[in-house]
Amino acid sequence: MEIRHSVCSLDCPDACSVLVTVENGRASRLRGNPDHPVTRGFLCGKVARYLDREYSPDRLLYPRQRIGLKGEGMFAPISWDDALDLIAERLDEISRRYGPEAILPYSYAGTMGLLNGASMDRRFFHRLGASRLDRTICSAAGAAGLNASLGFRYGTEPEQFRHSKLIIAWGANILGTNVHLWPFIVEARRNGARFYTIDPVRNRTGQAADRHYAIFPGSDLALALGMMHVILEDRLYDADYVSRYTAGFEELQQVACRYSPERVAALTGLDAADIVALAREYAATRPAAIRLNYGVQRSERGGHAIRAISLLPVLTGSWKDVGGGLVLSTSGAFALNRKGLERPDLQAESPLGREARIVNMSQLGSALTETVDPPVKALVVYNSNPAAVAPNRNLVFQGLRRPDLFTVVIEQFQTDTADHADVLLPATTFLEHTDLYLAYGHYYLQMARPAVAPPGEARSNVEIFRLLAARMGFNDPCFADTDDDLIRTALASGHPFLEGIDLERLEGELSVRLNVSPAGEPFLPFAAGQFGTPSGKCDFRAGEFEYVPPVESRLGDTALHRSYPLELISQKGDHGMNSTFGNRQDADEETRVLSMHADDAAHRGIRSGDLVRIFNGRGACVLTADVNGRVRSGVVSAPAVRWGRMAPDRHNVNVLTSERLTDIGGGPTFYSCLVQVEKCPAPDPLPAV
Numbered sequence: 001m002e003i004r005h006s007v008c009s010l011d012c013p014d015a016c017s018v019l020v021t022v023e024n025g026r027a028s029r030l031r032g033n034p035d036h037p038v039t040r041g042f043l044c045g046k047v048a049r050y051l052d053r054e055y056s057p058d059r060l061l062y063p064r065q066r067i068g069l070k071g072e073g074m075f076a077p078i079s080w081d082d083a084l085d086l087i088a089e090r091l092d093e094i095s096r097r098y099g100p101e102a103i104l105p106y107s108y109a110g111t112m113g114l115l116n117g118a119s120m121d122r123r124f125f126h127r128l129g130a131s132r133l134d135r136t137i138c139s140a141a142g143a144a145g146l147n148a149s150l151g152f153r154y155g156t157e158p159e160q161f162r163h164s165k166l167i168i169a170w171g172a173n174i175l176g177t178n179v180h181l182w183p184f185i186v187e188a189r190r191n192g193a194r195f196y197t198i199d200p201v202r203n204r205t206g207q208a209a210d211r212h213y214a215i216f217p218g219s220d221l222a223l224a225l226g227m228m229h230v231i232l233e234d235r236l237y238d239a240d241y242v243s244r245y246t247a248g249f250e251e252l253q254q255v256a257c258r259y260s261p262e263r264v265a266a267l268t269g270l271d272a273a274d275i276v277a278l279a280r281e282y283a284a285t286r287p288a289a290i291r292l293n294y295g296v297q298r299s300e301r302g303g304h305a306i307r308a309i310s311l312l313p314v315l316t317g318s319w320k321d322v323g324g325g326l327v328l329s330t331s332g333a334f335a336l337n338r339k340g341l342e343r344p345d346l347q348a349e350s351p352l353g354r355e356a357r358i359v360n361m362s363q364l365g366s367a368l369t370e371t372v373d374p375p376v377k378a379l380v381v382y383n384s385n386p387a388a389v390a391p392n393r394n395l396v397f398q399g400l401r402r403p404d405l406f407t408v409v410i411e412q413f414q415t416d417t418a419d420h421a422d423v424l425l426p427a428t429t430f431l432e433h434t435d436l437y438l439a440y441g442h443y444y445l446q447m448a449r450p451a452v453a454p455p456g457e458a459r460s461n462v463e464i465f466r467l468l469a470a471r472m473g474f475n476d477p478c479f480a481d482t483d484d485d486l487i488r489t490a491l492a493s494g495h496p497f498l499e500g501i502d503l504e505r506l507e508g509e510l511s512v513r514l515n516v517s518p519a520g521e522p523f524l525p526f527a528a529g530q531f532g533t534p535s536g537k538c539d540f541r542a543g544e545f546e547y548v549p550p551v552e553s554r555l556g557d558t559a560l561h562r563s564y565p566l567e568l569i570s571q572k573g574d575h576g577m578n579s580t581f582g583n584r585q586d587a588d589e590e591t592r593v594l595s596m597h598a599d600d601a602a603h604r605g606i607r608s609g610d611l612v613r614i615f616n617g618r619g620a621c622v623l624t625a626d627v628n629g630r631v632r633s634g635v636v637s638a639p640a641v642r643w644g645r646m647a648p649d650r651h652n653v654n655v656l657t658s659e660r661l662t663d664i665g666g667g668p669t670f671y672s673c674l675v676q677v678e679k680c681p682a683p684d685p686l687p688a689v
């Protein structure tokens, strides 16, 4: 028996340090590393049971070739050699005939590992001259918002939340999606801190809060401006901090003065008195920390909302306090040598000879059905399940089912997307390959070696793209780089946060804190200004801050709202990881539920347990109603993302979501989605594929 070390690769802020018990080459137990300062000896429920996935009889173990119709999921075996030859041949042919931009990679954060997420794959597509994918589907609007205000994508350390006296979870389901922050919040509350949630859905985190603010979906920008209004009017801001480290204060005052508590109450659905009290308490409590998560920015005004919320701790000078400030992501501190890993310069050597066009991944349906010059003729999917997770799923299906589209899918399981592959290749899990991990919820860089051997003929993404590069005749030496070469390249950015961190040190220590502050001292990123904006000052200039309700909201397009009067939030499920555990029973059960308010259910004759049909102009799906007090009237909520192939009607909520993009950043608007709900006697008949 041996204990090996690994890192959870799932798309989660916590990036846990994992101890793997291995007996006779087989993993028998996973647990959280007790010595890791954020993992602190526990894993979430999903990953504590990861070995059922690792050793599942449903794992894809050998390459396969489609024999049935696209979407039907019928495949025959093919050897690795034949599969790679076939892919190389088809990509080459498509590139010659239509130009290389007719090839589109599609990947997201199935693994957060840098090597298997964004290294050899990027090099391959750059050298090919393929279309570049704008990876917007999760955090693009939030990133744009933070960059506009703070200039950096980092913030308060999770460990410092224990010192806070007021913690606001703003669009953040901490117990579900960031559970390793929770012990620090528990510690703070034990020392007298109050804990509030601002969220249209009262999920487990909201139920555990001292106060819950059930805000209208997508109206956070108005609330942030309303809080500023109060803070400014009551002179509760930190005049010294503001004058030293910010620009555009007068402009902010002019905008905020228009957002009186009464006006904001009408826009957000909160009580004016509550807005005033919240703003005063936030500004007067030291230290006060905001855990902002990505829920806020999945709506039409999400980018500016993030921008405005992240100005609150600037206004109050909360960044000066240990246990103050705000965090949306910490990933910007991992200043790795991305260019070296991804080699965008290889595009110059491609048949295209220039930078390739950019395709927004949040509009995959349109990309596959409408794009011309050239049309997308080949799609290579890895680390993602777009047939389940991308918006306007019916349009995505139209694209994926085009007979002339050549689709390669690299997967661990037979997902909705895998069902549409022409060639399906089996991928390793994080327990089976080497990788380097940043985090978006803490400041520890980690690396992992394989804990167990891959089953069957599964291969890592790095290896697959290395092999494909050789098949295509790409002879740049970078395609022969080993995993260790890639790690060394990634670390060689010269950035002070990475100074003294090399492969040998990582191998020895497994997890290394970035040099964001001297050892033992808290990281206070903006205590003395030092914003990442061109001027170094926080940019208050608020010209674009006028709050206009989302088109798809109760205060948006009136005609649309009349037809589809309910705002759907399809937030993250506790048992899932986007669609990753969609084949597990608990995840499937969770994602088949639609939470409704009693009034909305009653006048539709709906009771808990009834099958309901949710629909709008883009599609319809069947879920089970639960009248549970988690949402206010006019809002419904269904955790995402269900595997369509598990559902009796083969659909999930993404048949309802739209390709409309956020105000800034080009992100998706999953949570600005109007629907109607009706009681349905039976599921829709099975669609023909």
Ligand SMILES: Nc1nc2c(c(=O)[nH]1)N[C@H]1C(S)=C(S)[C@@H](COP(=O)(O)OP(=O)(O)OC[C@H]3O[C@@H](n4cnc5c(=O)[nH]c(N)nc54)[C@H](O)[C@@H]3O)O[C@H]1N2
Pocket: 011, 012, 013, 138, 170, 171, 172, 173, 174, 176, 177, 178, 198, 199, 200, 201, 203, 215, 216, 217, 218, 219, 220, 293, 294, 295, 296, 299, 569, 571, 572, 573, 574, 575, 576, 577, 578, 579, 640, 641, 671
């Ligand atoms: N268990 C679990 N953990 C996960 C994931 C998962 O699927 N399951 N997914 C991972 C991924 S990919 C990500 S990006 C992170 C995301 O982590 P979070 O951002 O925490 O997750 P979300 O569920 O997208 O949104 C958080 C909360 O925002 C709320 N919300 C929705 N719209 C609004 C709004 O307009 N205003 C406000 N104030 N709140 C709103 C939702 O109801 C939800 O409770 O979690 C990661 N961790």
Ligand SMILES: Nc1nc2c(c(=O)[nH]1)N[C@H]1C(S)=C(S)[C@@H](COP(=O)(O)OP(=O)(O)OC[C@H]3O[C@@H](n4cnc5c(=O)[nH]c(N)nc54)[C@H](O)[C@@H]3O)O[C@H]1N2
Pocket: 011, 107, 108, 109, 110, 111, 116, 137, 138, 139, 382, 383, 384, 385, 386, 389, 390, 410, 411, 412, 413, 415, 427, 428, 429, 430, 461, 570, 571, 572, 577, 578, 579, 580, 640, 641, 653, 654, 657, 670
């Ligand atoms: N309605 C609705 N839709 C959403 C969201 C929502 O909240 N509501 N959330 C959105 C968000 S925030 C995100 S991030 C996206 C996430 O969407 P995706 O990036 O598609 O994430 P997952 O659904 O987790 O699927 C990841 C896939 O990668 C595979 N995988 C894991 N590791 C590896 C590997 O090493 N190699 C290969 N080849 N494959 C691997 C897994 O088996 C899994 O099928 O979904 C978005 N879609």
Ligand code: SF4
Pocket: 008, 009, 010, 012, 013, 014, 015, 016, 043, 044, 045, 046, 047, 048, 179, 180
């Ligand atoms: S999903 Fe998140 S909380 Fe769960 S083990 Fe992985 S990193 Fe930790």
Ligand SMILES: [Mo]
Pocket: 011, 137, 138, 139
């Ligand atoms: Mo995400």
